[in-house]
Amino acid sequence: MSLTVEQYHDQLLALCPPGSALPSDEDSVWSLLLLALATELARVDGRADDLLDEADPRTALEMLKDWERICDLPGDCSQESETIQERREACHLVLAAQGGQSAAYYIELAATLGVPVTVEEFRPFRAGAATAGDPVSNGDWIYAWRVRAPETTVRSFEAGGNTAGNALAKWGNEALECYLSRYAPAHTIITFAYGEEA
Numbered sequence: 001m002s003l004t005v006e007q008y009h010d011q012l013l014a015l016c017p018p019g020s021a022l023p024s025d026e027d028s029v030w031s032l033l034l035l036a037l038a039t040e041l042a043r044v045d046g047r048a049d050d051l052l053d054e055a056d057p058r059t060a061l062e063m064l065k066d067w068e069r070i071c072d073l074p075g076d077c078s079q080e081s082e083t084i085q086e087r088r089e090a091c092h093l094v095l096a097a098q099g100g101q102s103a104a105y106y107i108e109l110a111a112t113l114g115v116p117v118t119v120e121e122f123r124p125f126r127a128g129a130a131t132a133g134d135p136v137s138n139g140d141w142i143y144a145w146r147v148r149a150p151e152t153t154v155r156s157f158e159a160g161g162n163t164a165g166n167a168l169a170k171w172g173n174e175a176l177e178c179y180l181s182r183y184a185p186a187h188t189i190i191t192f193a194y195g196e197e198a
Contacts, residue, residue: 002045008038057091067091077178089113097183106147106180115176120146144189147180149173151195 003011012034016022022030054063057071064087068074071094073087082090093112100106103119110117122141152173177192184190 002049003042005035005038005042008041008045009035012038057095058088060088060091064088064091071095077175077182093179097179101185103145106183109180109183110147110149110176113176113179115149115173117147117149117176120148122146143187144191146191146193147176148193149176 009031013024013031016024016030016034024031050062053059054061057064057067060067061084064084068087068091071091073090073094074082075090075094077090089112093109096112097109100109103121106119107117122144124142173192173194181190
């Protein structure tokens, strides 16, 4: 938390040697000069506090364009006309999606979009390893997997993450499909099932 102008002014006055050459009266020229210096010190201190917010793409505003440049956005799964909230989420998603091929990785990736999902993997039927009731699948199905998600994903307006004129909510699963397909292993086939238990 940054110091106020008054706190900086008090510190500068306390650092001055005592005496009539440097009076500490509020209306003296010396005190007014120190007040001007304190104003600038408080402004710089406040901007340093703002830098902490800018260091995280989820809270960045002034440096959001730099975060997008680092993350190579807008990309295939994002559009330039997105809200500030969506731009922040896209940057966070790119930084969080730094590798993995497990079901847990894709569940976590979907969670960063705010969508609860489950991942179903298909395995070939093998005598001795499979049990009664297991699906019988062979061939190319061993390279396929299914993501189960809610039928509709609603992304609500967040104060501070949007500007006037933006929609209060958006519906759809396009972002989920795009991001998961983008990070899916190249040799696999991903399918999506909506409206079923996620």
